[in-house]
Amino acid sequence: MSDSIGMPRVRVATTSLAGCFGCHMSLLDMDERLLELAKVVEFDRSPLTDIKHCGPCDIGLIEGGVCNAENVHVLREFRRNCKTLVAVGACAINGGLPAQRNHLDLGDCLQQVYVKRDGIEEGGVPDDPELPLLLDRVHPIHEVVRVDYFIPGCPPSGDAIWKFLTDLIGGRTPRLAHPLLRFD
Amino acid sequence: MGGKFLFDGQPVPFEDGQTILQAARAAGHYIPHLCWHPDFPPHGSCKLCIVKVGGRHVSSCALPARDGMEVESDTPEINGERRALLQMLFVEGNHFCPSCEKSGNCQLQALAYELDMSSARFAHFYPDRPVDASHPDVLLDFNRCIFCELCVRASRDVDHKGVFALTDRGIRKHLVVNAESGRLADTDFAVGDRAADICPVGVILRKRVGFAVPIGERKYDEASISTVAMEKGE
Numbered sequence: 001m002s003d004s005i006g007m008p009r010v011r012v013a014t015t016s017l018a019g020c021f022g023c024h025m026s027l028l029d030m031d032e033r034l035l036e037l038a039k040v041v042e043f044d045r046s047p048l049t050d051i052k053h054c055g056p057c058d059i060g061l062i063e064g065g066v067c068n069a070e071n072v073h074v075l076r077e078f079r080r081n082c083k084t085l086v087a088v089g090a091c092a093i094n095g096g097l098p099a100q101r102n103h104l105d106l107g108d109c110l111q112q113v114y115v116k117r118d119g120i121e122e123g124g125v126p127d128d129p130e131l132p133l134l135l136d137r138v139h140p141i142h143e144v145v146r147v148d149y150f151i152p153g154c155p156p157s158g159d160a161i162w163k164f165l166t167d168l169i170g171g172r173t174p175r176l177a178h179p180l181l182r183f184d
Numbered sequence: 185m186g187g188k189f190l191f192d193g194q195p196v197p198f199e200d201g202q203t204i205l206q207a208a209r210a211a212g213h214y215i216p217h218l219c220w221h222p223d224f225p226p227h228g229s230c231k232l233c234i235v236k237v238g239g240r241h242v243s244s245c246a247l248p249a250r251d252g253m254e255v256e257s258d259t260p261e262i263n264g265e266r267r268a269l270l271q272m273l274f275v276e277g278n279h280f281c282p283s284c285e286k287s288g289n290c291q292l293q294a295l296a297y298e299l300d301m302s303s304a305r306f307a308h309f310y311p312d313r314p315v316d317a318s319h320p321d322v323l324l325d326f327n328r329c330i331f332c333e334l335c336v337r338a339s340r341d342v343d344h345k346g347v348f349a350l351t352d353r354g355i356r357k358h359l360v361v362n363a364e365s366g367r368l369a370d371t372d373f374a375v376g377d378r379a380a381d382i383c384p385v386g387v388i389l390r391k392r393v394g395f396a397v398p399i400g401e402r403k404y405d406e407a408s409i410s411t412v413a414m415e416k417g418e
């Protein structure tokens with residue numbers, strides 16, 4: 001696909017691993033600038049398109065850390081296909097809220113939530129084969145694949161994502177300076 | 185007697201006994217620091233204040249200024265080393281800023297912004313450090329301790345209570361509370377102590393005031409730590 005002046009559009013894929021979709025909401029929070037972006041970008045795999053697998057792309061945006069086997073597969077698929085891979089948000093960068101279980105034993109956690117919790121009568125740890133296997137620890141994505149850039153924030157603001165993407169697409173080295181650079 | 189030295193190429197006057205960091209600040213030049221505090225003698229542990237003098241790394245918070253020194257501070261090389269030190273501090277503890285009451289007012293976080301740190305780069309340790317919520321007025325969240333010993337010094341030298349201490353070495357180093365039970369409630373620590381508001385990060389936290397200041401109005405939301413440090417003398 002190309003825009004009116006014949007420039008090929010930048011192909012972007014996005015996904016949420018162990019995230020809350022807050023970073024994707026922030027992407028939408030660019031408001032009318034989304035229309036600007038739509039002139040130069042087309043989306044591959046993303047919750048916005050419902051394409052199920054990532055094809056060759058220029059930019060991959062990853063929200064969330066890696067908490068289960070499926071996250072590992074998806075992340076590797078993105079790394080294989082995306083020229084530039086970006087960790088978006090606190091969870092992709094340091095595991096975030098899900099990683100706060102990392103100093104606990106996973107078995108104890110599951111017992112506490114699904115078996116021992118008050119009000120549970122016939123509890124049992126879910127074991128449907130369809131469910132992805134949990135990892136013993138939640139990992140930041142850079143512990144699993146090489147990551148080119150990081151956009152911190154919980155979530156990063158629409159302004160920060162806009163600044164980053166327009167720099168990257170415009171051929172400038174993306175740099176977020178204070179106060180766009182934020183960890184919360 | 186005093187004299188003059190060159191700081192990043194600019195002449196800086198000093199008086200006898202002043203450290204490089206003190207003289208540079210007095211002349212309006214910010215040097216990053218974490219374990220140094222204007223009200224306390226230098227401690228020399230965090231190394232954020234490293235500068236190069238004659239090609240050698242020194243702690244500017246501890247080294248007395250000397251006439252004719254040539255000091256390098258704000259260079260890509262030294263800032264890169266400072267950033268790596270910050271990254272190590274981040275992965276050694278559990279720093280989940282979005283759920284930390286100190287966020288926006290934290291010197292470690294603000295320095296990370298100042299030095300363009302966008303990720304902690306290294307593998308995270310995720311240590312197990314239970315919190316101490318025993319005291320009626322103050323919570324201790326050890327997950328974020330950077331071992332600057334400011335609380336140790338404040339409690340010992342100003343409050344004369346000796347509530348805090350560091351114990352063990354290297355990777356096992358940690359902060360302890362000086363009571364048989366190890367609990368803050370079993371000491372004479374009080375919310376009015378100097379040690380109660382000295383922590384540069386989110387370990388020693390007053391209860392019932394967390395998140396009271398909205399995002400946008402916190403200390404480092406708009407102004408960078410270098411600006412705040414120079415304007416407010418912190």
Ligand code: SF4
Binds near residue numbers: 281284
């Ligand atoms: S102490 Fe500072 S760096 Fe650590 S979690 Fe709290 S705000 Fe973040």
Ligand code: SF4
Binds near residue numbers: 328335383387
């Ligand atoms: S609790 Fe705070 S003041 Fe005390 S050593 Fe740790 S970081 Fe420093």
Ligand code: FES
Binds near residue numbers: 219229243
């Ligand atoms: S400020 Fe000088 S070593 Fe910490």
